[in-house]
Amino acid sequence: MNILSALQLLVGRQFGEIIQGSKRFAAGDFGYRIPGGSFGELKKLSETLNYMAGEISARMREAEVRRLELEAAFRDMSEAIVVTDGSGVITRINPRGRELMGARGFNAEGMRLSGMPAGPELSSAAIKALLSAAPVFLEIEPPASPGTVLSVSASPIVEEGAVRGCVLVARDITGPRKLEAMRRDFVANVSHELKTPLTAIRGCAETLLNGALEDREHGPGFARSICEQAMRLDNLVNDLLKISYAESGRAAVEKAALDLKELVDETAGSLESVLAKKRVSVSDKVPAGLKVYADRDKLSQVLINLLDNAAKYNREGGKINISAMAEGGGVKVIVEDTGAGIPAEHLPRIFERFYRVDKARSREMGGTGLGLSIVKHLVELHGGSAGVESAEGRGSTFWFTLPNT
Secondary structure, three states, X not given: OOHHHHHHHHHHHHHHHHHHHHHHXXXXXXXXXXXOOOOHHHHHHXXXXXXXXXXXXXXXXXXXXXXXXXXXXXXXXXXXXXXXEOOOEEEEEOHHHHHHOOXXXXXXXXXXXXXXXXXXXXXXXXXHHHHHOXXXXXXXOOOOOOOOOEEEEEEEEEEOOEEEEEEEEEEEOHHHHHHHHHHHHHHHHHHHHHHHHXXXXXXXXXXXXXOHHHOOXXXXXXXXXXXXXXXXXXXXXXXXXXXXXXXXXXXXXXXXXXXXXXXHHHHHHHOHHHHHHOXXXXXXXXXXXXXXXXXHHHHHHHHHHHHHHHHHOOOOOOEEEEEEEEEOOEEEEEEEEOOOOOOHHHHHHOOOOOOOOOHHHHHHOOOOOOHHHHHHHHHHHOOOOEEEEEOOOOOEEXXXXXXXX
């Protein structure tokens, strides 16, 4: 074999290896490398192809990592995400989206959005986005989740001027909406609570200034009314400050071991005048020596509020029983009264700020409507919980728990 023939054979073999390597690269085998040993331009071509395979392999690994990251984010997001094609057929949907659309038991991909059990509102948003090629924003209450408020955005996917699909994102805004409603109610309630005594004070003051000041028979009554209303304002402001401090996150709980029976007796003694008005008796049934781990001042405030309520809304000559027991690694304290009880429809809201079962009677007794809310917050500051059990005509039983840590 002459040199030319040998050279042709070598070049042919090298071309074959390059072709074989190119086919393997085309099939996705980027770990393969074309053997070296050639020369000239063929060697450069082999090295270039090998380098290209290495770069593509690295880029593919990076792309796979990114895909896995996006897939994890898509899967675990709290927002519902639904992707459709240009005709409204679902191409991707995450678990929260399936839950929202009522598609937990079947694969929703490939189905029309409008055909989903809970899809009409979302379908409407998607259609608007697909037709207008512009984002659509709305708030809805899906039938599949009563009481839930969703903020929905539908954004069209536009490619070369044509709408190819739509991305729907639904975010649960029930919490923020409830907070907004509570804030509005709070402002309205505070305004009303302040306006009532201020109106009374102003009316009495104007009457005194218009001549009643010299009226020895009626003048003192107007002065007493001003004093009573001022005290009511003072109580309201103090309670507002207490609940604001409890909710602020700045309230420090300085826990110590306390003798519960001793604290109950002390609290009942401080309310002697309130109890005497309606001849209500207090029976302290807390076991002797029972210890609780709590902030003395804050626990005292909880007991004062509960006993004050139990006395004010009790019947003449009624009774209040206070008991306690160890329960679930903590202590449960129970305050029972023999009052008129609370209708069942009021029980779920009894610890809300300014909520009153009998508004007129509560104001007449000097209540601010914040006492039970303060109880709830102070107990929760300790890591405990508060509740009530009652039936109309059978008295009420308020309870709270305190952990032993």
